[in-house]
Amino acid sequence: MFPAQYEDLQIMSHAVVGFPSLEENEKAIAGLAEAGVKLIELQVPFSDPVADGHTLVNACYEALKHGGSVQATLDLAQRVCARHPEVTFILMSYLNPLYRYGLDDLFEQAAAAGIRGMIVPDWPVEEIEPWLPKLDALGLAPILMVTPNTAPERVAKITSASRGMVYVVSRMGVTGHETQWGEKFQNYIAEIRKHTDLPLAVGFGVRTADDLGALAGKAEVAAFCSQYIEWQRDDGSEVAAEKMHSIIETIPQA
Amino acid sequence: MIRSDNGYFGEFGGRFVPEILLPALTELEDLFFGLRDDPAFWQEFVTLCQEFSGRPTPLTPLRRLSKQLGGAQIWLKREDLNHSGAHKVNNVLGQGLLVQRMGKQRVIAETGAGQHGLATAIMAARLGLEATIYMGAEDIERQYSNVFWMRQLGSSVVGVTTGAQTLKEALDEALRDWAASVETTHYVLGTACGPAPFPELVSYFQSIISDEIKEQSQRQMGRLPDEIVACVGGGSNAMGAFGAFLDDHEVALVGVEAGGLSLEDGKHSIRLSQNTGETGIAQGYKTLFLQNDDGQLGDTHSIAAGLDYVGVSPILAYLSQQGRVIPESATDDEVTEAFSLLMKTEGIIPALESAHGLAGGFKRAKQMKPEQNVVINLSGRGDKDIFTVARAFPQREWTEFLQREAVRSTEALAKKRGH
Numbered sequence: 001m002f003p004a005q006y007e008d009l010q011i012m013s014h015a016v017v018g019f020p021s022l023e024e025n026e027k028a029i030a031g032l033a034e035a036g037v038k039l040i041e042l043q044v045p046f047s048d049p050v051a052d053g054h055t056l057v058n059a060c061y062e063a064l065k066h067g068g069s070v071q072a073t074l075d076l077a078q079r080v081c082a083r084h085p086e087v088t089f090i091l092m093s094y095l096n097p098l099y100r101y102g103l104d105d106l107f108e109q110a111a112a113a114g115i116r117g118m119i120v121p122d123w124p125v126e127e128i129e130p131w132l133p134k135l136d137a138l139g140l141a142p143i144l145m146v147t148p149n150t151a152p153e154r155v156a157k158i159t160s161a162s163r164g165m166v167y168v169v170s171r172m173g174v175t176g177h178e179t180q181w182g183e184k185f186q187n188y189i190a191e192i193r194k195h196t197d198l199p200l201a202v203g204f205g206v207r208t209a210d211d212l213g214a215l216a217g218k219a220e221v222a223a224f225c226s227q228y229i230e231w232q233r234d235d236g237s238e239v240a241a242e243k244m245h246s247i248i249e250t251i252p253q254a
Numbered sequence: 255m256i257r258s259d260n261g262y263f264g265e266f267g268g269r270f271v272p273e274i275l276l277p278a279l280t281e282l283e284d285l286f287f288g289l290r291d292d293p294a295f296w297q298e299f300v301t302l303c304q305e306f307s308g309r310p311t312p313l314t315p316l317r318r319l320s321k322q323l324g325g326a327q328i329w330l331k332r333e334d335l336n337h338s339g340a341h342k343v344n345n346v347l348g349q350g351l352l353v354q355r356m357g358k359q360r361v362i363a364e365t366g367a368g369q370h371g372l373a374t375a376i377m378a379a380r381l382g383l384e385a386t387i388y389m390g391a392e393d394i395e396r397q398y399s400n401v402f403w404m405r406q407l408g409s410s411v412v413g414v415t416t417g418a419q420t421l422k423e424a425l426d427e428a429l430r431d432w433a434a435s436v437e438t439t440h441y442v443l444g445t446a447c448g449p450a451p452f453p454e455l456v457s458y459f460q461s462i463i464s465d466e467i468k469e470q471s472q473r474q475m476g477r478l479p480d481e482i483v484a485c486v487g488g489g490s491n492a493m494g495a496f497g498a499f500l501d502d503h504e505v506a507l508v509g510v511e512a513g514g515l516s517l518e519d520g521k522h523s524i525r526l527s528q529n530t531g532e533t534g535i536a537q538g539y540k541t542l543f544l545q546n547d548d549g550q551l552g553d554t555h556s557i558a559a560g561l562d563y564v565g566v567s568p569i570l571a572y573l574s575q576q577g578r579v580i581p582e583s584a585t586d587d588e589v590t591e592a593f594s595l596l597m598k599t600e601g602i603i604p605a606l607e608s609a610h611g612l613a614g615g616f617k618r619a620k621q622m623k624p625e626q627n628v629v630i631n632l633s634g635r636g637d638k639d640i641f642t643v644a645r646a647f648p649q650r651e652w653t654e655f656l657q658r659e660a661v662r663s664t665e666a667l668a669k670k671r672g673h
Contacts, residue, residue, distance in 0.1 A: 047417065047550040048536050050429045051272040057416055069548040095270060096536045100549030122270045122538070147274040149437065158273070172274060173434030 001088055001116070002141070002164040003038075003199045003220040009212065009251050012039035012090070012201055013244065014225035016059040017076055018068020019045065024237055025076055031241025032228075033084040036248045039201075039221060041119060042080075044073045044093035051094075051121040053176030055226040059233070070101045074109050081114025090117040090143065103131070111138035117164045119143045125154075125161050132161060143167050143201065146192055159196035165221060166196055170204045176226035179205025181214035189218055209250040216252045255461050255497050256569055261450030264575060266568035269449040271538045275429070278436045283451040285352055290458055295351075302347050303462060306380075307337040309344075311463075313470040313629065319599040319616075326480065326622035328615065330602070330632040331467055331495065338376055340369040340605065340634030341463060341491045346442060348459030350377045353440045360384040360439040364428040366393055366421035366487065367560030367607060368400025369634055370444030375409035377442075385409040388427045392419040396559045399638050418553050421487075422564045425537055445488025446567035449538030453569050460494025467629055468498050475627050481506040483615035484631040485607050486526070486581075487560050489567030491633035496579065506580060509570060510614030512556030513583035519544075520553035525566040526574045526581035534565075541568040557586040557642065558606035560634075584613035590646045592616055593636070605634035606642060 003010055013032050015025050032040055045063035049056060060068075073091065081089050091110050098106050098120065110118070118140055128142050135142055141164030146155055148171060159166050168189065170179045179185075192200060202215055203223030215222045224244070231240035261267050269279060289295040303309040311332040320328045333341035353361060361383050365371030371387040378385035387404055391413040394401050404411050417423045425448070432441045446456045464482075471479050482499060484492035486509040499505045514522035517530075523544070525531030531542030536551055543565045544552040556562040573579040584592070589606060592613035596602055604612060608631070615630035622628065636643065644652050 048422065048426050050426050050537070051274075051433065053430070054416075061417065064550060071548075094536070096534045096543075096545070096551075097549035099535050100532075100545065100547065121272045122535070124270065124273070124276070127268075127270070145273045147272075149277050150273060151277065154276075169274060172436065174430045 005197055005199050005220065007199065007220050008253055009216045009219060010038045010221050011036070011244070011248055012041060012221050012223045013037045013228050014041045014043060016043045016045055016056065016063045016068065016229065017073040018063030018066040019059040019229070020062065020232070021066045022068070022072060022076065026080065028232060028237035028240070029080050029084065031237055032244060033087050035241050035245035037087065037244060039088045039090060041090045041092040041225065042073050042077055044068070044070050044091070044097050046094040046097055049094055051174055053174040053226060055176045055229050059229050070097045070106065074113050077110065077113040077115050088116050089114060090119060091115045092119040095120055095123045107131070107134060107138055107140055111140045115140065117141040117143050119167060121145060125158050129161055135163070145169050148172060148188055152191070155192060156195045159192070159198065162196070162198055165199045165201045166192065167223070168192060168200050168202045168219065170202050170206070173204065175204055177205055178207065179211070181211065186218065209247050212247065212251050255458060256500055258450060258454050263453070263569050263572035265533070266541050266571045267450055267453060268535070268540045269538065270535050270540065271449045272433060274433045275436060275449070278432070279449055279451065281356065282352065282455070285355060286451050286455050299348050299351060299459065300462065302351070303344060306347065307343050308335060309462065310466045310470070311335045313467060313474055315474070316600050319596065320619070322599060323616060323620050325620040326624065326626040326628045328619050329479070329627060329629045331463060331629055333463060333491065333631060333633045334602070334604065334608065334635035338369065338373045339637060340373070341460065341494060342370040342444060343373040343376065344462055344494065345444065345456050345459045345490060346370070346373040346377045349440070349442045350381055353383065354381065356440060358438055358440045360435065361442050362386045362388065362428050362431050362435070362439055363442040363444055364388050364421065364424040365444060366390070366424070366563065367558065367605070368393070368397040368404070368638065369560065371404050371409070371411070372400045374442050374444070375404040375407040378409060379407045386431065387411045388414055388424040388431070390418070390420040390424050391415045393421065393424070393559045396642060397638055399640065420554070420559070420562055422537070422551060429538070445490040446493045446569055447488045447537070447539060447541070447565055453539070453567055456490050457493040457497055457569060460490050461497035463491070463494035463631065464496060464498035467495065471627070471629065478502055478505050479627040479629045480622065481508055481618060481628045482631070483508040483510060483611050483618065483628060485510050485561060485610035485633060486566060486570060487512070487563050487607060488565070489570045491631055493567060493569055495631040500573070500578065507573070507578060508580045508582055508614060508618065509574070510610045511581060511583045512558060512561040512610060513585040513588070514555040514557070515586055521555050522583070523554040523556050523562045524583045526570065527583065531566065537565060539568055541565050541571045557589055558610065560605070560607040561610060582614040584610045588613040593643070594647070602632070603636040604632055605636045606639045608633045
């Protein structure tokens with residue numbers, strides 16, 4: 001399940017469905033689960049992922065050539081959710097593939113497959129709100145994004161439509177580059193906490209043990225995604241899982 | 255001019271962007287909504303277009319060609335005579351006025367054929383702004399002369415190498431830049447697409463075209479034209495040519511899309527006809543996209559780099575659904591034929607994009623009566639297409655010239671490096 005507020009920092013990591021291949025996805029996810037990752041995003045690859053940096057753009061492009069799709073994601077979810085009950089699986093997608101599949105069907109089938117949450121970066125809160133009763137009934141948590149330039153009244157609106165956790169975009173820009181975790185960032189986190197009791201998942205630029213050290217005690221979840229996909233791309237899923245295990249070991253415990 | 259219902263035109267439009275871009279879009283919308291009904295702002299824009307771009311552009315009768323085709327009288331709205339050589343500059347000059355009011359010092363733009371990028375580079379140079387232009391690597395190869403001038407004007411041109419390396423990918427990359435730079439940078443979107451308020455805002459500035467057509471047709475024809483024809487890529491020149499006529503139901507509005515090589519997937523850019531585009535949500539808005547069953551945006555093709563876009567203006571998608579705009583298409587072959595016909599009969603060199611409008615317009619004019627009038631929006635001039643046209647009509651002299659020029663250019667570079 002999702003962590004409780006102020007629980008020790010957990011890692012959320014990532015699978016791009018079809019990257020490097022559908023078979024490899026299952027092995028990679030098993031490796032992540034064994035390494036101690038408690039939350040895993042299953043990303044539906046998309047032709048035009050505008051919130052992602054080059055690592056995930058290229059992974060999407062490869063994934064589409066290897067059978068990645070909404071259906072493949074639901075099929076994979078069915079298998080991995082059953083096999084790894086200790087892991088919370090989250091569907092990550094841009095809106096269009098889900099929209100084309102049919103949102104009603106998609107939500108029902110994702111929930112039935114065991115998916116617990118959903119991150120859709122180009123789906124604004126106004127468009128999500130009408131779906132909340134259905135999503136709540138299905139137990140499918142929309143995890144909405146707050147960014148450093150989001151106005152306070154909008155933070156309130158976004159956090160109240162979020163379920164499970166709130167995704168805190170650490171800085172301006174797209175995924176896959178460095179982030180600074182100084183006072184400015186801490187004030188930003190404190191501002192968001194004024195509006196919500198939900199745990200915070202911090203993403204964009206979480207790439208090193210130092211980043212995790214800086215986030216420990218400040219956020220409940222660190223989204224460790226682009227760097228993991230780079231390991232997977234360069235060293236294979238097995239080595240990537242070993243590296244993930246080592247880095248999880250470094251997280252300071254309260 | 256058409257107004258959105260909270261960003262929507264029927265079911266199309268909206269604002270589907272990562273949260274990070276929302277404040278800038280709201281700021282832009284507030285500014286635009288505050289200015290668009292102010293006659294003094296419109297006059298400021300019109301004066302700028304006169305002083306800098308030579309507006310109003312003429313409405314030219316094609317007497318010889320009309321007689322030869324034997325149908326309606328054909329007129330060209332001469333957007334090719336704008337500074338920079340295309341209608342794109344209208345929107346860019348308008349957005350320049352907004353940038354000045356917002357106080358931002360940097361602009362970014364996506365470009366397909368390079369005309370919008372060139373217009374943006376011109377505006378940035380004139381206003382002293384930093385400019386970065388995103389262009390698909392494939393389009394850079396097709397429209398290198400525009401790339402050359404953008405760089406000479408002081409803009410940075412970034413080649414985009416993801417996916418099919420055309421306009422769609424350039425737009426994605428511009429959005430990524432904007433996510434990081436939005437507090438200091440304005441995104442000069444070049445067509446009537448993207449998240450609200452861009453479709454409405456771009457159509458507003460481009461409607462200067464149809465304002466002029468309306469006045470000129472009264473003066474030159476004594477009445478409104480029977481048909482207005484424009485090519486449709488993203489839809490900015492078409493919205494510009496149609497905008498002032500939406501309530502004049504006696505004027506038929508015809509949008510000509512790129513029929514490319516065939517109707518096979520990936521060989522054309524027809525989105526408005528049945529069985530081609532399907533409703534989708536991407537690149538910040540909802541419209542008809544060429545896409546597969548999984549919602550992945552498709553590949554496109556056209557001889558014209560400015561028309562092979564995967565989506566289309568949500569306003570045109572709506573007007574086409576309502577039956578107000580009639581969708582047509584022209585194949586690459588029909589386009590080169592119309593291109594050649596206009597050049598040889600009337601002495602005007604059209605852009606390959608605009609030649610789609612010509613091909614569609616000529617076809618329709620032939621079926622009409624001599625007392626009827628068709629206005630075709632000649633959205634741009636063809637100088638930029640010299641390399642593409644040279645391949646469509648190969649000449650030994652041209653190829654030999656290029657070989658000699660390559661030697662001279664290489665020598666000039668070596669000499670510069672030697673210093």
